[in-house]
Amino acid sequence: MLENKGVSFVIDISLSMGKPYGDLVPNKLTAVLEVVAFAGRRALERGASVGLVVFHENAVPILPLTRSYGDFVRALSVVTKTYEGSSLGDGLVWGVKILRQHRGPKVLIAITDGEITRGVPLSLALAFAKNSKVDTRILLIGSGTLQEVSQELVRRVQSRADLTKALEELLS
């Protein structure tokens, strides 16, 4: 059950996300946003709250936890461009921060194509998530790599169907 679960979506908006991959077209970012909008709606229908963080060379919290699908979609709609740099560690830290005041179970789902270039070391960001009792999962698009991360936390996705299925399972 997702009732009272806080779900923090952390999405990579680095330049490489502006390129297509398989059926993730016209580019990875647009496809990810479409799938996340659908997954967010399902999560909200099941009683969860959702929030949104994006990251490139910095992380930007876009939406604190909400139960409003309208707010969630509006937040996703402002994410239109990709930028230099990729700092997943910063994204994870902010993803945990927006869950700070949530009383129920906490889940963080990061979606990235890897190629981390800078920012907070992943080992520290993941320790912060663990100490904050945030169940953290990283969906890694394509063949990119992630150093310092336990493979238990990483799930590789190669297609739109993979991504949809992974989110469905994580949010079931």
Next chain:
Amino acid sequence: MNLVIVLVEKTSSINKEIALRILESLLSLIKSSGAWVSVIFYGDRAVPVLDPSDNFSKELIELYESAPDLGKSPKIEEALGEALELVIEYSWKARAIRTSIIWSASVKPSRLADSLLEALEKAGPKVSVLALRTSLPGWIKHHQAIMARTKVLRPNANPFRVAESLLFES
């Protein structure tokens, strides 16, 4: 609930063996006092590693030992900013009573540091700074707020006594 915020430098400029012993002593004292603790590592960046909790373990010490350095230069203003964010976020729940900072004092802070330190104290917690050196650098006189709250580390000082003075001396 009483809260102690510990800011510990994690750069290539700090003596990590001493920093670790003092961090260990601080955590042990905080635990026995029944207070909650929050821990932030800092260098070029500040990273929260533990939000306010009364359930902390030796894993924090191991994390400090194993974590990569956060660059070479300790930006104490970054750490103070992170602590201020924490105090604001948890003000409804915790009474922040103390912020203890372990610092190499190897790099001159920005001018913002004094303002942030004063803002932090206005928000609640008293700030104590321990510089891991035997005398303060000359530039500290340009940072009166920091200077007034900074102790230096005497040679052969007992880490437990140092931690006690950071936590309990006014």
